[in-house]
Amino acid sequence: MAGYNYEHFDGYIEGGAEAEEFGGFTKRLHARERAPDGDLLTLDGPGVRLSELWETHGVILEFGSFT
Amino acid sequence: MAERFPRWGWYFVYTREAHPGEHLPAHRTFDAKLAAARRLRDEAGIHRPILVDDLEGTVHQAYGLLPNMSFVLARGGQIIYKAMWTSAVRIAEYLERMERSRGGVGYSPFYTEQVEVRGADPEAFRRRLAVNGPSAVTEWDRASEIWAARARAARAVRV
Numbered sequence: 001m002a003g004y005n006y007e008h009f010d011g012y013i014e015g016g017a018e019a020e021e022f023g024g025f026t027k028r029l030h031a032r033e034r035a036p037d038g039d040l041l042t043l044d045g046p047g048v049r050l051s052e053l054w055e056t057h058g059v060i061l062e063f064g065s066f067t
Numbered sequence: 068m069a070e071r072f073p074r075w076g077w078y079f080v081y082t083r084e085a086h087p088g089e090h091l092p093a094h095r096t097f098d099a100k101l102a103a104a105r106r107l108r109d110e111a112g113i114h115r116p117i118l119v120d121d122l123e124g125t126v127h128q129a130y131g132l133l134p135n136m137s138f139v140l141a142r143g144g145q146i147i148y149k150a151m152w153t154s155a156v157r158i159a160e161y162l163e164r165m166e167r168s169r170g171g172v173g174y175s176p177f178y179t180e181q182v183e184v185r186g187a188d189p190e191a192f193r194r195r196l197a198v199n200g201p202s203a204v205t206e207w208d209r210a211s212e213i214w215a216a217r218a219r220a221a222r223a224v225r226v
Contacts, residue, residue: 004124008202010209021132025151028095029131031178035144037131040080040118043104047177048118048179050126051144059076059140062115062153063127066107067086067134067195067201 068155069115072162077115080105082127085134086207088200097122102224152185 006012028037037051053059081104087093094100104119120126130138131144137158140149148161168174196203 004128005087005095005122007087007093008206009086009181010206010213013210013213017186022151025131025133025136027173029146029149031149033146035138035140035146037144038120038126038128038129040120040126041101042103043108043117043119053076053078054140054142056142057074057076058142058147059078060070060136060158061078061080061130061140062135063080063082063130063133063137064135064153065082065086066091066103066111066199067084 068159071159072166074166075162079113079115079117079124081117081119082134083124084199086196086199087198088203088206091199091203094122094168150183152183154185155220157183 006017012018017056035050037049040041040049041047050059050061069075079214081100084091084093084103088145091103091106092099094103101119104117105119107113108117113172124132130136131149135153137148137153139161147165148158150157168176186217193204193207196207
């Protein structure tokens, strides 16, 4: 679990994962490909599947955290 | 943006904390992640629906693991825009072009790739880090030293 939810940002950088992740971003999930589907939870309601969201309209996804 | 482009669904996918600190530690349980997501809604004033990824970051991993990336998906799930960093201005410009082409006549789609630039406000960013806790700031400083050392090493190899 600590691998994904790292506790120390400098340790995450030092370990090299960040460089791999940024390097990998341009190598996969290109325009015109189908986006990955997945399950997410809403804050106040039931869970939702991404494909349910894009079934009827286009979708903008911003990924982020507090910072 | 949602009011300006109402034909699109706007969502914020809450991931791991990119800069954990004393006041906002790394998520250890899903309940803690949910609580942090609620704080994000209440304190950052995000009005879009916030979708919370599981504790392992399954969706975040599927899309590339970057801390603030964005994707525009057409109806049906085709990727039509992706960016390493979210820029509301760039997305708005893109959607304006897409909206103008909706009539279809006189327009045809084409593929592009480009390298973008984004502005930086280091002091504002440090103030945001400090909200997470003092260690978030010191760890950012340490990471900056690591990046600088790598850049120096890369330049040395090229010479």
